[in-house]
Amino acid sequence: MMKLYLLFFLYAISFSSFSQNNVLVFQSDFGLKDGAVSAMKGVAIGVSTDLKIFDLTHEIPAYNIWEAAYRLSQAAQYYPAGTVFVSVCDPGVGTARHSVVLLTKSGHYFVTPDNGTLTLIAEQLGIQEIREIDEVQNRRQNSNESYTFHGRDVYAFTGARLASKTITFEEVGPKLPNEVVKIDYQKPVLENGVIKGGIPVLDIQYGNVWTNIDKKTAEKLGLKAGDVVRVQVFNGAEKVYEGKLKLVNTFGEAVIGTAVCYFNSLLNFSIAVNQGNFSEKYKVFSGAHWSILLSR
Numbered sequence: 001m002m003k004l005y006l007l008f009f010l011y012a013i014s015f016s017s018f019s020q021n022n023v024l025v026f027q028s029d030f031g032l033k034d035g036a037v038s039a040m041k042g043v044a045i046g047v048s049t050d051l052k053i054f055d056l057t058h059e060i061p062a063y064n065i066w067e068a069a070y071r072l073s074q075a076a077q078y079y080p081a082g083t084v085f086v087s088v089c090d091p092g093v094g095t096a097r098h099s100v101v102l103l104t105k106s107g108h109y110f111v112t113p114d115n116g117t118l119t120l121i122a123e124q125l126g127i128q129e130i131r132e133i134d135e136v137q138n139r140r141q142n143s144n145e146s147y148t149f150h151g152r153d154v155y156a157f158t159g160a161r162l163a164s165k166t167i168t169f170e171e172v173g174p175k176l177p178n179e180v181v182k183i184d185y186q187k188p189v190l191e192n193g194v195i196k197g198g199i200p201v202l203d204i205q206y207g208n209v210w211t212n213i214d215k216k217t218a219e220k221l222g223l224k225a226g227d228v229v230r231v232q233v234f235n236g237a238e239k240v241y242e243g244k245l246k247l248v249n250t251f252g253e254a255v256i257g258t259a260v261c262y263f264n265s266l267l268n269f270s271i272a273v274n275q276g277n278f279s280e281k282y283k284v285f286s287g288a289h290w291s292i293l294l295s296r
Helices: 002-017 036-047 065-078 119-125 150-163 215-221 278-282
Strands: 023-028 052-057 084-088 099-104 109-113 127-132 189-191 194-199 201-203 208-214 228-235 238-247 259-263 268-273 287-295
Touching: 023 036, 023 065, 023 150, 036 052, 036 150, 052 065, 065 084, 065 119, 065 201, 065 287, 084 150, 099 119, 099 150, 109 150, 189 215, 194 215, 208 215, 208 278, 208 287, 215 268, 215 287, 268 278
Parallel strands: 023 052, 023 084, 084 109, 238 259
Antiparallel strands: 099 109, 099 127, 189 194, 194 208, 194 287, 201 208, 208 268, 228 238, 228 287, 259 268
16 A cells, blocks of 8 residues: 555656646747737737746747757756747648647657757657647637648647646647657767767857767867867868867957857857857858867
């Protein structure tokens, strides 16, 4: 009897950790020049005025599914379990791509088209369960004749219903296999004294180049502050940049205008120009097709 009670108690704790917490976070490639984002928030408030609504970003470059995937992985881990994320970067809106809600093993929910947006979240937080949105039950009333704004009519509406506990996760729709559409990208690897990684995103405000090479992987080369690192950057097969950069802890260690390398706030290897814009100066950008090589 005691064992059964303990099992029930552990199950209750596990279930409660996945329960919604009224937190709803929006991300899109809509920008803020018009009323699209406001319309999504209006739909959400129409479901429940008790929702706590936040923005991750609405400045995803138009149609850039890869960057939408990265921004989710950059920020989601800092929100509590039960948070519902609505991500709308949907160049295939109105087509046969699946509209889904992913529940991660960490207890976070992601409402989005399954078009590659979930690539990194699935790897980072794990897949607990995926359900396809039943658009008969979980679609804004009288919106069936609109085919081009599922962010408002389907995703914001479903996300708000889920976050406010108007529906349970099971009521989202039918269960799907625990697989998502994935975007291929270069993962960090060390081979023959060279680390190869990807450039998923820029630190866009400053033009710094962020890689997916984590500090532990970089340290396999024996790198430490003050060392000089040979850096090569490729756009597909084309080499765009090559240089030898000093590894610093802070930008204050470098002369203004000097290119350096450092570990960013996520502890990933990055390159920058102190008080300058590395991306603009050297025409280095980001995406799944960009890669970087590090060596001594």
